[in-house]
Amino acid sequence: MDTAETGTLIIGAGEAGLGIAVALRNAGYTAPVTISGSEADAPYQRPPLSKEFLAGEMDEENLLLRANNFYQDKEIRLLTNAHIEDIVLDDNAAGGTATTSSGTEIRFDRLALATGASPRRLPVPGADLDGVCYLRDIPDARRLRGLLPEARRVVVVGGGYIGLEAAAVARTRGLEVTVVETFERLLQRVAAPPISEFFRAAHEKRGARVLLGASVTALQGSAGSVTGVELSDGTVLPADLVIIGIGVEPRIELAQKLGLDCGRGIIVDDAARTSNPAIVAAGDCTMQPHPLYPGELICLESVQNAADQAKVAAASLLDGPRPERAVPWFWSNQADIRLQIAGLSAGFDDYVIRGEPGSEQFTVLYYRGGRLIAADAVNSPHDFMAVKRALGKGATIDPADAANVGVQLKTLIRET
Ligand SMILES: Cc1cc2nc3c(=O)[nH]c(=O)nc-3n(C[C@H](O)[C@H](O)[C@H](O)COP(=O)(O)OP(=O)(O)OC[C@H]3O[C@@H](n4cnc5c(N)ncnc54)[C@H](O)[C@@H]3O)c2cc1C
Incomplete structure (x- = not known):
C-alpha cells in the first residue's frame, strides 16, 4: 500500500x-x-x-x-x-x-x-420571513426545535417524508397542523398509491389537515414574521410556523x-x-x-x-474488488407509525396488500412481470426483513400466497 x-x-x-x-x-x-x-x-x-x-x-x-x-x-x-x-x-x-x-x-x-x-427553496414571495424553516442540517433542526414550543399554527409545505415526519412531531405536541401538497397524493415521488392513501388517512386521524393538489403562491407576514400561507385558489392558511420540505x-x-x-x-x-x-x-x-x-x-x-x-x-x-450491490432500503417514522421500505417500487405493474391498512399494520408487496421488486412494510418489521432477504438473494415471493397473513412471509421466499 x-x-x-x-x-x-x-x-x-x-x-x-x-x-x-x-x-x-x-x-x-x-x-x-x-x-x-x-x-x-x-x-x-x-x-x-x-x-x-x-x-x-x-x-x-x-x-x-x-x-x-x-x-x-x-x-x-x-x-x-x-x-x-x-x-x-x-x-x-x-x-x-x-x-x-x-x-x-x-x-x-x-x-x-x-x-x-x-433543500430545494420555495420560490415564492415571503419565503425569507421569520418562522419559515427548512430541515436539512443541525442548525435548521435546532432552530425549528426552538420555535415549536412558541408555535400554535403550523403549515407544512410538502407532503414528502421529511414534511410528514415534522408534521407528526408538531401534531404530537398538540399544535394545529396543515400539510399542503401540490400533487394529488402524499409521497407521490417516492411511494405507491396505497401507501399515500394510508398516510393521508393516518395523519388526518391524528388531527392534521391534509390539502392535496394545493399550491402555495406566497407567504404572508407582519413585522418580518410569517402570519399565513396563501394558496393559488386565494385561500390563506393562518400560520406562525411554516416548515418547507419540497425535496432536495x-x-x-x-x-x-x-x-x-x-x-x-x-x-x-x-x-x-x-x-x-x-x-x-x-x-x-x-x-x-x-x-x-x-x-x-x-x-x-x-x-x-x-x-x-x-x-x-x-x-x-483502491482498484480493489467491488462490494456486492446492496438492496436499497429506507425507513420513516411518523408518530407511532414505522414505515420500512425494501427495494424500489417505481415501475411496478402489480401489488398485493398483506394485512389491513386500517389496522395500521400491513405490507404492500410490489411486482413487475410477476417478480417481487419491493415492499413497503407499515409496523411490520418481519415482512420487511423477509422481503429484504428475498431481494438480496434474487428470490421472489409468489403474489398468490403473499396476502395470507396466516403464513410468515419468510417461509414463502422462492429461489428462481
Ligand atoms: C431531516 C432528514 C431526515 C431524513 N430521514 C431519513 C430516513 O429516515 N432514512 C434515510 O434513509 N434517509 C433519511 N434522510 C436522508 C439521508 O440523511 C441522506 O440521504 C444522507 O444523509 C446523505 O448523505 P450524504 O453524505 O450523501 O450527504 P449529506 O449528508 O448531505 O452530506 C454532504 C456534506 O457535504 C458538505 N459539502 C457540500 N459541498 C461541500 C464543499 N464544496 N466543501 C465541503 N463540504 C461540502 C455538506 O455541507 C454536507 O455536510 C433524511 C435527511 C434529512 C435531511
Whole structure:
C-alpha cells in the first residue's frame, strides 16, 4: 500500500464522506485521508433531525456518527468549517489542489466527492420571513426545535417524508397542523398509491389537515414574521410556523467546475466512478445506474445508499474488488407509525396488500412481470426483513400466497 502519497481528499463530511474514509482504512489504506466539510459539526445522522431530535427525545451529541477520538484513532484528518470552493487538477487528471473558502490549499492524489444535497427553496414571495424553516442540517433542526414550543399554527409545505415526519412531531405536541401538497397524493415521488392513501388517512386521524393538489403562491407576514400561507385558489392558511420540505437538489457545483458529466446529480457508473474515472462520487450528490432500471440513471437519497455507495467508491479508489450491490432500503417514522421500505417500487405493474391498512399494520408487496421488486412494510418489521432477504438473494415471493397473513412471509421466499 502506498505511504509516500499526498493521500485522498474526500469533499463532504456526511454519511457518504465518512463512509469512504472508513472503508479506505478498513481496506488497509495507510496514506493520509482528509475529509473536508462545510459544516461546523463532525459527521452526524440526519434522519433524527425530523424525528427524535425534533421531538426533543435525542440530544445533539447523540447525533454524531462517530465519537471525536475515532478520527484520531483512524488517522483521518477531519476539517470542519472547510468548504471547498475550487479544485485544480494536475496534468494527470487524478491528483490536484483544492482550496477552501478561507484560502487553505489541500493537495491530494485521489479525490472523492460526497457533497450531498441542499433543500430545494420555495420560490415564492415571503419565503425569507421569520418562522419559515427548512430541515436539512443541525442548525435548521435546532432552530425549528426552538420555535415549536412558541408555535400554535403550523403549515407544512410538502407532503414528502421529511414534511410528514415534522408534521407528526408538531401534531404530537398538540399544535394545529396543515400539510399542503401540490400533487394529488402524499409521497407521490417516492411511494405507491396505497401507501399515500394510508398516510393521508393516518395523519388526518391524528388531527392534521391534509390539502392535496394545493399550491402555495406566497407567504404572508407582519413585522418580518410569517402570519399565513396563501394558496393559488386565494385561500390563506393562518400560520406562525411554516416548515418547507419540497425535496432536495444534489450539490454538483464542484463536479461541474471539474468538467464531470452531471445531470440532476453527478453521473457515476456502478463502481461509483465519475466521467473522470480517477474521481469517485457517492451519496445524495450522485445519479447512478441500477439493474432494476436498465438504461436509466436514478438518484437515491437514503442513508443506506450513502453508506453502501461509499464502500463501492473506496474500492474503486483502491482498484480493489467491488462490494456486492446492496438492496436499497429506507425507513420513516411518523408518530407511532414505522414505515420500512425494501427495494424500489417505481415501475411496478402489480401489488398485493398483506394485512389491513386500517389496522395500521400491513405490507404492500410490489411486482413487475410477476417478480417481487419491493415492499413497503407499515409496523411490520418481519415482512420487511423477509422481503429484504428475498431481494438480496434474487428470490421472489409468489403474489398468490403473499396476502395470507396466516403464513410468515419468510417461509414463502422462492429461489428462481
Ligand atoms: C431531516 C432528514 C431526515 C431524513 N430521514 C431519513 C430516513 O429516515 N432514512 C434515510 O434513509 N434517509 C433519511 N434522510 C436522508 C439521508 O440523511 C441522506 O440521504 C444522507 O444523509 C446523505 O448523505 P450524504 O453524505 O450523501 O450527504 P449529506 O449528508 O448531505 O452530506 C454532504 C456534506 O457535504 C458538505 N459539502 C457540500 N459541498 C461541500 C464543499 N464544496 N466543501 C465541503 N463540504 C461540502 C455538506 O455541507 C454536507 O455536510 C433524511 C435527511 C434529512 C435531511
